[in-house]
Amino acid sequence: MMLKTGGAAAAIAIAFMAAASSPAFAQDAVTCGTDRTIDIAEFTWPSAAVLAHIHAKVLDAGFDCNVEIVTGDTVPTTSSMVTRGSPAVAPELWTSTVQEQWDAAVSDGTTVALGDAISDGTVEGWFIPRYTQEANPEITSAETAIANPQVFADPEDSSKGRLYTCPPGWGCELATGALFEAYDMEENWNLFSPGSGGALDASIARAFTREEPILFYYWGPTAILGKFDAVALDMGEIKPEVYACNTNPDCDEPAGITAYPSSPAIVGAAAWLPEEAPAIAEYFSKVGLTNAEISELLVYGDENQADAEATAVNFLKTKEDVWTGWVPAEVADKVRASLS
Structure with missing residues (x-):
């Protein structure tokens, strides 16, 4: 999936790639890199809620970040991220419903797409x-x-x-x-x-x-x-x-017939995150899951009446073959220890 980038966003990406290729970055990869609280938006649908808790636990236990989960939804979260730089991360942002605003924010350098949340599309x-x-x-x-x-x-x-x-x-x-x-x-x-x-x-x-x-x-x-x-x-x-x-309440044209587009579901972030915490930005660039993988973890939550946090813990305990590929070995060890 190709994502639009503007000049400022491209500069962030170049700086991020340069940092990731340096020996110093590898040494610092197990630390958070910022003293700011990384607030993660927990959207109201199950997959987004579970992803928020998965990432919060990894960042907290594995990278020693200050993390807070905050209530969010597509439109208000995007607006807040653009105007206030908070929340720092929206772990499953369906951009089709906020496309114009999102593209403008990326072009202006206030937000950045760190990677795909759903790797094979929604x-x-x-x-x-x-x-x-x-x-x-x-x-x-x-x-x-x-x-x-x-x-x-x-x-x-x-x-x-x-x-x-x-x-x-x-x-x-x-x-x-x-x-x-x-x-x-x-x-x-x-x-x-x-x-x-x-x-x-x-x-x-x-x-x-x-x-x-x-x-x-x-x-x-x-x-x-x-x-x-x-x-x-x-x-x-x-x-x-x-x-x-x-999908625009201000559009004066009569409603028309169209299929729903397959929305890019991305990890959206405030631009300050990759600037201050490149290790965290690198982590989020790797966390894409397929439709089948996400549906599987959600079926567990449904059948066991587990909330988003408990479903996230089950994923971390049972799918090490998936999430350990997102992080350095030392981070994985710290996450495992936090689950025992």
Whole structure:
């Protein structure tokens, strides 16, 4: 994945690479490099929350950094990082919903992309259970699902179908609402807001457990897509300009039809981090996980009712073959010791 960089950001990258190639850097790699608190944004969806805790534990125990986990979400975290340099790190930043602001900040040298959070890209769209598609083989796309509201009847209003949308406050809420409007679904469908990510998960899990039809917005990697056999519907062509307008509350154009783009999910950081703590920047350049790897760790959390911190600890204990490749041996030893 190619990420846009501006002059200041490029200078940071060059300085970082030069530091990484020097003998002094290798000697200092086991120290944090900054006395500042490295605040890590814990976003509201499970994968981002778990990644925040994984990285916080490695930085705290392995690099002796002052670390704080802070509550965050895509839009407010990006704005705060740009204007205040805090939080220092967003470990799973989906840039598609803040693309213009993010690109401008990178170009201005206030933020920097340290690497990929999800190495094989994100998944986003409308899904149905495979058993529903097998019973209704004509439903392969958003259009064919919309043409069959009776298959996905709203339990509170059986005269209409129900589309489960994105939780309130997330960028995908705007995108899904715009598509609902663009597809002229108001007459035969209800757009149902679950109220939270947990409530959306519960609705999906209940439908799959009962083998009931459900049409729902979702994204990956997630425990839900790792646990249940869901089929992504064909959403048609990706139209970046349309999607940008659909997700911009100030856009005056009418909502348009577009597929959800596969958003780059990056490790975003305030520009001061690689300047003051090059060892930490190098660490974050290596931490990308695949969809399958993240889904696997999230299934553990789901099946064991483990919170983000406990799920992170399980990952560090059971996936040493993965994370020890991110750090020097001395750092790995210190992380292991902290887990015992």
